[in-house]
Amino acid sequence: MRGKVQSQGIMIAGWTSSLRQMRSLSCSQYAVLIVVILATSQAISVIHDRRYYNSPNTLCTTNNVPKRTISSGSLRNQTVFAAESVNATSVPVPTKTKTTNIDRKPSDRPRVPHSPPLPATTSKSRYYYRPLPGDASDNDTLAAVGVQARAFDAWPRNRPLPCEPAEPNWVDYSVQTTPTDHGLLFLKPYKTGSSTASGITLRMSRNIAARNLPPPSTAHGVPEPMCRTRYDHGWASHLFPTRVRQRSFLWTLVRDPTARVVSQFFHFQVSRKKTEPSDENFKNYVRHGPVDMIHDYYLDALSTSNYRKGRTDPVATVNGIFRDYDFVGVTERMDESAVALAMLLRLPLADILYLKAKGHGGYDDAGGSPNKKCTYIWPSFVSSGLQEFFRTDEWQNIVQWDHAVFQAANRSLDLTIDKLGRTKFDHFLRKFREAKALAHDRCLPKTVFPCSEGGIYHSPEETDCLWNDSGCANKCLDEISTELELWEHSFA
Numbered sequence: 406m407r408g409k410v411q412s413q414g415i416m417i418a419g420w421t422s423s424l425r426q427m428r429s430l431s432c433s434q435y436a437v438l439i440v441v442i443l444a445t446s447q448a449i450s451v452i453h454d455r456r457y458y459n460s461p462n463t464l465c466t467t468n469n470v471p472k473r474t475i476s477s478g479s480l481r482n483q484t485v486f487a488a489e490s491v492n493a494t495s496v497p498v499p500t501k502t503k504t505t506n507i508d509r510k511p512s513d514r515p516r517v518p519h520s521p522p523l524p525a526t527t528s529k530s531r532y533y534y535r536p537l538p539g540d541a542s543d544n545d546t547l548a549a550v551g552v553q554a555r556a557f558d559a560w561p562r563n564r565p566l567p568c569e570p571a572e573p574n575w576v577d578y579s580v581q582t583t584p585t586d587h588g589l590l591f592l593k594p595y596k597t598g599s600s601t602a603s604g605i606t607l608r609m610s611r612n613i614a615a616r617n618l619p620p621p622s623t624a625h626g627v628p629e630p631m632c633r634t635r636y637d638h639g640w641a642s643h644l645f646p647t648r649v650r651q652r653s654f655l656w657t658l659v660r661d662p663t664a665r666v667v668s669q670f671f672h673f674q675v676s677r678k679k680t681e682p683s684d685e686n687f688k689n690y691v692r693h694g695p696v697d698m699i700h701d702y703y704l705d706a707l708s709t710s711n712y713r714k715g716r717t718d719p720v721a722t723v724n725g726i727f728r729d730y731d732f733v734g735v736t737e738r739m740d741e742s743a744v745a746l747a748m749l750l751r752l753p754l755a756d757i758l759y760l761k762a763k764g765h766g767g768y769d770d771a772g773g774s775p776n777k778k779c780t781y782i783w784p785s786f787v788s789s790g791l792q793e794f795f796r797t798d799e800w801q802n803i804v805q806w807d808h809a810v811f812q813a814a815n816r817s818l819d820l821t822i823d824k825l826g827r828t829k830f831d832h833f834l835r836k837f838r839e840a841k842a843l844a845h846d847r848c849l850p851k852t853v854f855p856c857s858e859g860g861i862y863h864s865p866e867e868t869d870c871l872w873n874d875s876g877c878a879n880k881c882l883d884e885i886s887t888e889l890e891l892w893e894h895s896f897a
Contacts, residue, residue, distance in 0.1 A: 607876030
């Protein structure tokens with residue numbers, strides 16, 4: 406106590422001495438002193454700001470300009486994903502995420518850099534997943550809990566492809582939600598890159614029909630023949646409960662379940678409903694949002710029999726999915742999935758050449774919404790706070806069986822490639838990626854989508870797509886296929 410008093414006394418004596426000296430300063434000396442004091446104050450302020458905004462409790466935006474942009478969660482080491490990523494890896498980039506920025510002009514919006522494609526046979530997730538029940542030794546081992554991955558079988562050589570004439574009004578929503586037991590069938594899950602996969606299904610339907618069906622009647626207004634197909638969102642238990650395997654080919658696409666829900670939140674809540682992208686809002690969405698689109702979503706949507714969480718055996722449901730489907734692709738391995746699909750159906754590579762449905766810009770027409778409006782889709786990100794949330798039992802209970810589906814799909818794709826012949830598969834994969842790169846450079850700039858890069862809406866009659874933003878640029882893709890001789894690469 407005595408030392409503290411003595412220290413304060415010394416400080417007061419110092420201040421008194423300084424004041425006495427200041428009284429003898431001239432006006433010019435006073436001016437110099439004030440400039441020094443202001444410069445010192447500004448330097449201290451800058452140092453404080455840098456320490457504050459680089460701390461784990463604050464956010465950083467582009468060009469190292471510090472701004473508080475989100476009410477909760479730390480994005481210092483945030484990971485940004487495309488809203489519907491296809492063959493994209495996570496890229497740490499700074500992003501402006503104020504709610505007030507959602508309606509800014511496109512030129513002011515942040516740009517998301519292109520990501521390098523994932524290497525072949527990538528099955529590890531960027532997120533943490535706890536081991537499945539009874540699988541404490543290895544989180545990638547499915548056999549311990551009874552989940553069986555499988556190599557999918559090629560279409561029988563002596564059986565005609567399941568291509569029967571499509572309904573005259575096949576593009577109508579009422580047709581796409583009508584159950585069917587035959588045709589080229591794609592179960593379209595939400596936020597898995599499924600618009601791109603729908604486009605692949607439509608192009609297959611168009612090309613197979615052109616080779617096998619007579620031209621359609623002009624009375625129906627259909628410009629070219631199409632196989633009967635399903636390619637829109639739905640639940641397999643409603644659409645395909647009694648499908649006939651000999652007259653149908655059923656496939657789907659799955660994505661890392663955590664990445665899928667994050668993308669879903671940003672697509673429907675942040676972009677369309679202008680919800681602030683905070684940690685708390687994400688958790689509220691998970692806890693109070695549409696249960697059938699979050700909790701055990703793959704089991705519920707993909708199963709051809711009714712799944713009831715808590716009452717239906719999840720292992721039996723997962724195994725039933727892989728037993729009932731003719732192929733299950735993986736979003737993070739879209740190119741491999743497309744080539745495997747072509748090889749299984751013994752189709753030329755030309756039939757599965759595609760442009761990414763969301764690769765033309767950051768706008769979406771809400772699946773052909775009647776309001777004829779384009780909405781900017783914000784890139785999704787994951788804060789460090791959400792990374793911690795994803796490690797909790799609450800989240801793991803939500804996604805554990807969807808992750809089992811994702812693991813089994815990855816393993817099944819590897820087994821299928823091995824069965825098809827990896828050397829031959831790699832050859833066709835390289836050829837396909839060469840064609841896809843050329844299509845991106847040549848076709849993408851001149852293709853008319855429902856929403857342009859600047860957010861301008863185009864009616865279906867104005868676009869180059871078979872349906873909404875799926876199955877686009879077919880004439881250009883045909884030209885590239887002819888140039889690179891992709892029609893000859895049949896696997897029959």
